[in-house]
Amino acid sequence: MSTRYGRLKQLDPVGPSGEALLDYGIFDAVRAGFTRVVLVVRPEIEAAVRDHCAPRWGAVMSVYAHQTLDQVPEGFTVPADRTKPWGTAHAVLAAETAVQGPFAVSNADDFYGTAAYRALASHLASGGDEHAMVGYRLDATLSAHGGVSRGLCTVAEGRLRGMAEVHDIRRGPDGVLRGRTLDGRERVCDPAAMVSMNLWGFRPAVFPLLRGAFGEFLASQGADRKAEFLVSEVAGSLVAADRVRLRVLSVDAPWMGVTFPEDRDGVVRRLREAVASGEYPADLRIERAERERA
Secondary structure, three states: OOOOOOHHHHHHHOOOOOOOHHHHHHHHHHOOOOEEEEEEEEEHHHHHHHHHHHHHHHOOEEEEEEEEOOOOOOOOOOOOOOOOOOOHHHHHHHHHHHHHOOEOOOOOOEEEOOHHHHHHHHHOOOOOOOOEEEEEEEOOOOEEEEEEEEEEEEEOOOOOEEEEEEEEEEEEOOEEEEEEEEEOOEEEEEEOEEEEEEEEEEEHHHHHHHHHHHHHHHHHHOOOOOOOOOOOHHHHHHHHHHOOEEEEOOOOOEEEEEEOHHHHHHHHHHHHHHHHHHOOOOOOOOHHHHHHOO
16 A cells, blocks of 8 residues: 555556566566566456556466455454555465466566565466565665565575564664564664565465465454554464464565665666666567566
8 A cells, every 4th residue: 555655656666667566576577487466456456457558468378366454254344444454465366366377476576686586486487386485685675764574584494484574674773773572672673684585385275275374363463453464474474383484585685665665766776777788678569578487
């Protein structure tokens, strides 16, 4: 909903030819080998997203899935004062009927880099039952303009062993990174800690697990109008309960995003540098992505 950004940041034109970060994600995914895009949107913004994407990505098999507050199990009543979407894990559930086979999940307002999508595509194509997550160093994902929320990971032997959602992480005057846990306690954070930026690789077996976890979430937190059903929290819980195996993919790829309006200029500058270096064309189109994949 872009409450901190002040406008629909998923479509904010930050690229040299009016591209949004969404376009770089699709471009990188297509040239990594993904062939189908499911865009999870609120119904009221679908027309704007279609108008933006159609000229560039009309040749990609694209499906729109709606995430709405009334998508809850039978017997549960949505609180009358709730306006916030149920969260990222609920968004994944909203896409279930449109997903075919193993799939990646990403935020539309984050830039993950080509190597990240290629690592996910390779993992998902390898078979087996392991899900995956692309991890980034915490200190490479901060904003100079305010606190950020991150899923701090515990990793052992290349697998996720636990995850804790920490909010309002920022560097203090003493140079120390601090944030708040979900129960409001202060947490000192290691700058080198691996974090989730919500770039995942799942196999279809994840859906019944998400449905079960959503029911449990609603039973315990559904009356809280601000509570969110987050992929990072669910993944951490499923791993801790030994119900899934989740490989952590560490890649040498830059991350950038626009959490705050002041972040925008830095993103624009870095994208121009990426274009100038030849990493991306000045005008993203599906034909270029397909040619690079070939």
